[in-house]
Amino acid sequence: MTANTDTAELDLPAPPEPGLTADQVVARAEAMIPELIERQAEAEERGFYAEDIHERFARNGFYRILVPRRYGGYEFGIETFLRVSMTLVRGCSSTGWMYSLGAAHALMAATLFDERAQAEIFGGGDFICPSTSVPSGSAVPAEGGGWTVDGTWSYSSGAPYATHFMGHALMPAREGHPPAPLLFVAPRSQWVRLDDWGQQLGLRGSGSHSIRMENGHIPDHLAQPGVQIAEYDATSGTPGRTLHGNPEYGGALLTFINFINCSMAVGMARGALDAYEDLLRVRTTLVPPMVPRYQDPDYQLWYGDAVGMIGTAEAALLNAVQQWHDATVRGPAAVTREVDLRLSAICRHVAKLCWDAVGGYIMPTAGSSAVRHGERLERVWRDMSTLRTHAGLSVLLPTIAMRQLARTLVH
Structure with a gap:
């Protein structure tokens, strides 16, 4: 889901690996999952992921996924970015969160600012830019x-x-x-x-x-x-759409913010499901006949429901991403506030499905020993609980955004 971004005629800088594909970038993220799992405690102790992980992310091209080709980026589009984010979070919630919230704002910068600003902002190639939406100072x-x-x-x-x-x-x-x-x-x-x-x-x-x-x-x-990013009106076009010829630099930004949060929810739920699968293989039922849990009909049902809910959440997210992309391709006039809010409403339920799967099926049936300090499932549970306190996802999206959506539909 990317526009034609050939920059050869413009004599612009090429990315470090000109032949790199979106699938290869996602595969590189998947290959890092075992190491990220192994180093979760280390990241928590430090407060952020290690410098060698950061350097690997840079070599893998992760920090350039959303950076425009004009400035040496890969411009792979938001679906690739979200897949990488979900994958890294599946390995380590903290690492994936830090990466995603640092690299995501390349899309905002490439959408909102003019050529002079972008040439300066993206001059270093890799772009890591945390952001907060609440005004301060x-x-x-x-x-x-x-x-x-x-x-x-x-x-x-x-x-x-x-x-x-x-x-x-x-x-x-x-x-x-x-x-x-x-x-x-x-x-x-x-x-x-x-x-x-x-x-x-x-x-x-x-x-x-x-x-x-x-x-x-x-x-x-x-x-x-x-200008406030979450309320930005792109229906008259954006500097980025004009500059790069890529409609994704003219998309609805509130929805993209919610996509980021939902990719975190799906990734965390996938990580919890991985840990739950391990428990089903190695632990037995609590009462006779003592059999491996994966052979027990009740655990099979609980596992199946969790798989279905998490899979539905991921499918809904990726479908919403496709709808977002399709709206940008139709032109600026199609990127309406109603589209922004409607897709955000889908995001609300993506996150809720993930929480319900983990909180309703995985955690109650995993057993108390699975949430001892240092266990993978214990860490995912803490991380998901913290995600639930994110004001944008748990307070503003279910209230203000849903009321605004209704107002766009009922006059």
Whole structure:
């Protein structure tokens, strides 16, 4: 699901492996699953994945999946990116979360900013850019142009190896109106990472540190007054669609944010199912006749229901991704708020199916020994519980977004 992105005629930089395919990138992620499982505790102890893992991700091309070909990226599209994310999360929730929330915002940058900004943003090839959607801090016009930004942004997943940060700050109030947001991209030289992550219930290795800026200078071409990513209207076209000729750089961004969260849910549920399968093979039933659990009719039913629910969730997510792509191909006018919210509604139930499968079937029947500290299933359970506290997925999506969807349909 990618547009024609041949850049030979433009004399633009080629990606490190010009012949690399989307399937090969996904296969590289799959090959890393055993090692990521083995190193989960290490990632939690550190608070983020190791430098050698980061270097492997770079060599595998993971940080360039969504970067435009024009700037040496692979421009494989969001389906490939989400498949890689789900796969890495299946191995280690923290590692997959940190990777995904660091690399995903290449799509936003390539969609929202003009050619000058993108040439600067993507100049290094690999692009790792945590982002927060909740405005924080302040942005005031700077002498000589641009903006002076101060603030602290918590939960900036992907911060340890980040090349940039994308955030929202509040501009001064005007004429009785409340302060409006300023969307900005700040290079690594403009901010510091705080050492404040790792004590949460789950996702302890996700590198979700806070980012602080003090008197940071943001030039005008890296700032967009009044823009909030989750509410962006792409129906008149976007700078990225025009620049790259790829309709996916003109898609609905709220939905893409929800796709990211749902890929995390599906990946975690897949990891829990893997651990459950291992238990069925090695443990016996609790009462006579003592047989391996995989031979017991009750465990077979519980396993089958979990497989079906998780498979349905993944299928719904990938179908929604296809609908998202199809809308972008039809043109900017098709990328409506109604489409954005309707696909987000599907995301809500993708996440719910995953939670119900793990919480309703896998965890109650796995046994208490499976959730001892350090067990794989115990870690996945903590990570999924933390995902459930994500405000966008568990609070804003089921309430504000669903009400807004109804309003687009009923006038």
